[in-house]
Amino acid sequence: MVPDTKAEVDLLFSLNDLVGFSAKAKDFEASVVDVFLERNSWQVSHLVLDTGGILENRLAVVPSSAISDVSPGERTLRVDLTKEKAEAQQLLGGASLLEDGDLSVLPELIFGADEETVTKAFFSTIGTQDQYFSFVAAASSKAVNTSETIGSVIGFIVEADTMTATHITVDTGITVPKSQHVLPVSLVEEVGSTDSETVLAVDKKKLGESPELEQFDGLDRHWIDRVASYYGLS
Numbered sequence: 001m002v003p004d005t006k007a008e009v010d011l012l013f014s015l016n017d018l019v020g021f022s023a024k025a026k027d028f029e030a031s032v033v034d035v036f037l038e039r040n041s042w043q044v045s046h047l048v049l050d051t052g053g054i055l056e057n058r059l060a061v062v063p064s065s066a067i068s069d070v071s072p073g074e075r076t077l078r079v080d081l082t083k084e085k086a087e088a089q090q091l092l093g094g095a096s097l098l099e100d101g102d103l104s105v106l107p108e109l110i111f112g113a114d115e116e117t118v119t120k121a122f123f124s125t126i127g128t129q130d131q132y133f134s135f136v137a138a139a140s141s142k143a144v145n146t147s148e149t150i151g152s153v154i155g156f157i158v159e160a161d162t163m164t165a166t167h168i169t170v171d172t173g174i175t176v177p178k179s180q181h182v183l184p185v186s187l188v189e190e191v192g193s194t195d196s197e198t199v200l201a202v203d204k205k206k207l208g209e210s211p212e213l214e215q216f217d218g219l220d221r222h223w224i225d226r227v228a229s230y231y232g233l234s
Contacts, residue, residue: 012166013072015044015135016155023049023067025081032077033059034115035135036122037156042165042185044158045132048118049079051086059118060086061126064163072160133191141192143170145200150207153198154180170200172207181210 021032034048047067049060062079069078115136123129135156143150151172156165168188171180183202192198 012157013160014155014157014169015165016139016169017072017075018047018158019136020075021070022076023047023079024076025079025083025086027083028052030060030079033136036061036132037135037165038132039130039191044163044165046122046126047079048115059115061118061122070160070163134193137193138191138198140194141196141198143172143200144197145202150200150202153192156185157182168198168200170207179212181207181212183207183210 015035018035019032023030023032028051030049030051032047033050035044036046036048037043038045044064046061046063049062051060060081062081066080067077068080069076071077119134122132126132139153139155141153143153151170153168154171155169157167157169158165165185167182167184169180169182173179183200183206187201187206188198189201190197190199
């Protein structure tokens with residue numbers, strides 16, 4: 001995935017922002033609705049795109065190798081795909097795969113009617129849930145440590161140049177009233193999903209020392225600058 005090189009593009013941006021980006025294909029546009037990441041490397045591996053009415057509202061899973069010109073400032077990216085290529089795919093078990101259905105190789109593309117369909121196809125053809133996780137699912141998981149509930153996972157921050165998640169954002173309102181904090185992913189012991197828990201190696205003291213994501217009474221657009229400064233990234 002090749003980032004936009006404009007000077008105004010931030011060093012870091014949130015996956016929460018990436019969901020909703022306009023994905024510009026060669027002859028149509030789609031919207032990013034989810035992101036798959038590799039558990040070991042924390043790298044963005046695939047994006048889930050809503051193709052809209054142009055392709056019968058199907059969702060497409062595309063690999064990061066097909067993505068370029070990521071611009072957090074403009075909330076856009078480019079995807080190497082054409083309407084003709086997409087329409088040529090045949091459905092296989094609820095989702096369509098390139099490579100003529102040969103599941104022994106990594107599919108270039110998955111198509112499905114809804115997110116449940118494409119998620120199942122992803123984990124059955126590309127990798128297991130031990131290897132990858134869905135950002136949307138993880139961002140709705142409960143955050144815990146070994147002894148108590150800390151709060152709720154609300155997002156991840158990625159480096160624009162490597163598309164690698166470096167920090168997790170946690171709503172700590174349960175533990176630290178009216179606050180949302182940013183922690184390095186090195187403190188994540190296990191990434192959860194909608195119906196499971198994300199385990200963090202953190203206590204209340206470390207939570208209190210971590211930088212806040214935003215003000216509780218309104219969005220603070222300078223939060224990313226404070227986070228970058230706190231971790232020596234600016």
